[in-house]
Amino acid sequence: MTIVTETSARGRMRLAKEAGRGVGLLDDATKARALYAIADAIDGAADEIVAANAEDLDRGVRHGLAEGLRDRLRLDAPRVAALASAVRDVAALPDPVGRVLETRTIGGGIELTKVSVPFGVIGAIYEARPNVTVDIAALALRSGNAVVLRGGTAAEATNAALVAAMRGALDEVGIDPEAIQTIDAFGREGARELMTARGLIDLLVPRGSAQLIETVVTESTVPVIETGAGVVHIVIDASARPDWAREIVVNAKAQRPSVCNAVETVLVHRDALGLVPDLLDALEDAGVTVHGDEAIRALSPRVVAATDEDWATEHLSLDLSMRVVDDLDAALAHIRTYSTHHTESIITEDVANAERFLAEVDSAAVLHNASTRFTDGGEFGFGAEVGISTQKLHARGPMGLPELTSIKWIGRGAGHVRS
Template sequence: MALTTTSPRERMTLARVAARSVALLSDDEKRAALTSIADAIEADTDAITAANSEDLQRGAGSGLSTALLDRLKLDATRVHALADAVREIAALPDPVGRVLDERVMANGVTLTKVAVPFGVIGSIYEARPNVTVDIAALALRSGNAVVLRGGTAAELTNAALITAMRGALASCGIDPEAVQTVDEFGREGARELMHARGLVDVLVPRGSAQLIETVVTESSVPVIETGAGIVHILLDATAREDWAREIVVNAKVQRPSVCNAVETVLVHRDAAARLVPGVVADLQAAGVTVHGDSVVATLAPDVVPAEEADWMTEYLSLDVSMKIVENLDEALAHIRSYSTHHTESIITDDAASAARFLAEVDSAVVMVNTSTRFTDGGEFGFGAEVGISTQKLHARGPMGLAELTSTKWLVRGAGQVRL
């Protein structure tokens, strides 16, 4: 169903109105709506992939990076995966109406704290058409309307996806204005969305560090900050070599363009001679360029000298930085200095080192003996995610349905007055 309004504010106003009816949908109605959306996306695969091909062609011509082109790409397989993710969200328990606290006052008044929808959720993101579907589906499942600004690079793809979703809502008798986009208004649409306090309840940015910083600093709408992923893996003194090699390669190579891919590998000096040659060889065999310090360069061939900037770089490519640290204390200090508080992992056979790492690393997700690629809403069982929150208020880590609800207190009395 096409969008017809002529200004961002009109669309956000329509979303605000639609949010009232969406909030009252039953669990079954929301499940049916999402199932219809999944079916519509699959039925429109040809139109979606054709639009995406045009976006990819324009993106390549404008110099879009390999990482962003990978995120932008939607082939038939990825379209079907999007539809499947919507069905998974539909199958999740309804987060609305959950009783979070319950008590009775001394005078007999009963108090019940329940989960309720935010109302209207906004999102600003770059070249990620999967986010268009994920956020819309999560918003609707949690009883919210959504306003999206997906960026010029994915404008045609996003338009095709939004048309499919709005049509599916209309076919279910649900107000299609619950899914809105301000893409066609460009940067002005983004500015209007950031300043739509009173129309939009919360704004979630996803993308580059620059985009996120812009939204956080300029928005008058409350923001849930999702951060860049300067992700670390520490190979401790007791790290098993097979685990070190397999986990580091998986964390870097499986999908290097995403925020949970490892960007810096720290190696305990006592394990350096044992681990560095094999880990570097496996990375290089997978096409990775290793940016290493002087010790790494003496232990492995064809290492690019690392500079200070490497420790603060989210490559989003087949590049990784590697540094030798004297001990766990130095590793923790390095992570404190350079981490974006997204995900960090330690590979170790030492229970005390693992316990210290878990306790002292201040990131949204902290791991022991596993790949950082598991920081993901789908992997955590959320069906999909709004993003990885790196802030500490309200939500932290992969954000699913529960994080798209607020709370209210229901107070029931029988004529009581305060004395």
């Protein structure tokens, strides 16, 4: 087992940077072997990990951590096994490094190739979800990057146990264990150092609440990818098929309400109001509370009054905002005002309206006659998901392993000079 001797956040980032140079040059088979070793080490350390997690949970109870947060923090034996299994899935993915993306001959004979390369060091800031500790470390290593993890003090003991297991596994297979670093011990000051470590952190990924992401985006001077927050809309157009409207809205809200691709607001074209009573019944059967405007409330006494705040709210619960719009223009205007640019869907039989919606809505994913729940790395066939980018720089929508690489231009000449 590796002893951690570096006692400053910046010192650990420097170690990650150095280790990253070696990790970036590893071949496919070695990186895969490292990940299988990590999975085995997590399985082997399951008892220690669960015991460390019990410590964190105890402290959570003493500090009044909400039950929902404690559930996300909790690791029992089956959850630890699932973590290890997810690492094996990442190990089996193709190497995203070294892909030749373009070749051309320039300058009268220089052979120029554009190849994918690792970023170097990926930083992650997240809240008390120990699964992110393992997920991000595995994805970073698979793509040839070192990683610096800042998972929050509520999960400090769990994260320390997971990181110790992962570092031990790297050591065993002959890879510098400094490629995986945790800076949980350095509190808020450590997080601040991570966000401003220009030259040491090549990419910072925040995962968690809208507030955490906002803080990271506004306070960071290192490159950041904004992920996650989803005030997701479905438009039920005048010509929507009632059965598809019902099935898609119920699926998008109720199948898993706590995730970012769940729908939060349904906009109903005035001419489609006839299908709403059935839709409200189906939503009620699924346990959903609808927050509606006047026109929706007139259709059912079970609809609660929507407030202005509802339109901007990511409920992440079995709550759904619903309002009537006069036409597609009004729906697009509402989406422009309230969307977080994650996913929006339209249910319509009118192809022209569908195409207009797909062209004009400025979101990572735009769908026609499909549930918003499909915006997901697994569903898109990526094999793994780093997060869902809601920004437009570098990556947009579900991010897989290739999004954890940058590029490099390599030119091979024979004494070429520019004329």
